[in-house]
Amino acid sequence: MYRKMSPPEPKEFLPGVPDWSTVHEPSGDLFKPITDKDDWSKLMWTEEQTSKFWTDGVVTNIPLLSEEQCNRIINDYKYFTGEVEHPGMDMMYEYHSNQSGDPNNVLIHCLGHWRLTSLFHDLPFLPQIVVPASQLLVPDKQTAVRFWHDQLFAKPAKHGGVVAWHQDYSYWIRTRPMMHLTVHVALDDQSEENGGIYYIPKSHTWTRDGEPLPVLDFNFKDMESIKVT
Numbered sequence: 001m002y003r004k005m006s007p008p009e010p011k012e013f014l015p016g017v018p019d020w021s022t023v024h025e026p027s028g029d030l031f032k033p034i035t036d037k038d039d040w041s042k043l044m045w046t047e048e049q050t051s052k053f054w055t056d057g058v059v060t061n062i063p064l065l066s067e068e069q070c071n072r073i074i075n076d077y078k079y080f081t082g083e084v085e086h087p088g089m090d091m092m093y094e095y096h097s098n099q100s101g102d103p104n105n106v107l108i109h110c111l112g113h114w115r116l117t118s119l120f121h122d123l124p125f126l127p128q129i130v131v132p133a134s135q136l137l138v139p140d141k142q143t144a145v146r147f148w149h150d151q152l153f154a155k156p157a158k159h160g161g162v163v164a165w166h167q168d169y170s171y172w173i174r175t176r177p178m179m180h181l182t183v184h185v186a187l188d189d190q191s192e193e194n195g196g197i198y199y200i201p202k203s204h205t206w207t208r209d210g211e212p213l214p215v216l217d218f219n220f221k222d223m224e225s226i227k228v229t
């Protein structure tokens with residue numbers, strides 16, 4: 001806990017089980033909330049970074065969390081593997097212990113876990129995320145940012161499953177023109193061997209009949225559902 005003075009109090013989902021979605025600011029558990037406006041501006045992305053984002057649709061390898069913060073968040077992962085029971089699982093918008101249905105290709109997938117633990121709650125409030133996000137929604141203009149939802153994909157070692165090729169925009173077409181973005185936070189090292197994410201530069205501009213690419217598999221299983229021809 002980084003903040004000592006009156007941390008915000010969540011409402012309870014069940015007696016003794018906090019619902020962190022009722023707290024509209026960082027709890028202070030993951031990082032010390034910024035109080036000085038100048039500290040926000042220090043986190044602004046450079047012109048080079050923002051224009052790379054507009055061109056390629058992605059900017060990678062941005063350090064976000066310290067080793068210590070990362071380890072603390074990963075400690076909460078035990079609730080989503082089922083290793084430790086959490087009494088607030090019904091708060092989640094979606095929970096799949098294995099979305100592939102195949103025990104040899106396990107894909108844990110959930111949405112809404114930010115409601116369950118103060119550390120996952122604080123992640124979308126991380127200034128290193130929200131400041132660049134405020135620059136990236138509209139070119140050359142800083143805008144307010146609203147958190148839409150969190151999502152966790154986990155691929156257990158040795159028998160982890162796949163997340164098939166997709167465009168995130170295909171799933172979330174609620175803003176037109178597009179006014180939302182994905183922030184993918186790796187809580188583990190990602191490599192070719194352990195199922196790291198792949199991104200095709202400029203694929204954010206790909207369309208079919210003027211629309212984003214279609215969603216062909218809501219369980220992400222079919223690696224062949226989208227092909228480059």
Ligand SMILES: O=C(O)CCC(=O)C(=O)O
Binds near residue numbers: 153162168184
């Ligand atoms: O981790 C993956 O394989 C996919 C992650 C993803 O699709 C995303 O972050 O939007």
Ligand SMILES: [Fe+2]
Binds near residue numbers: 166167168
């Ligand atoms: Fe995605």
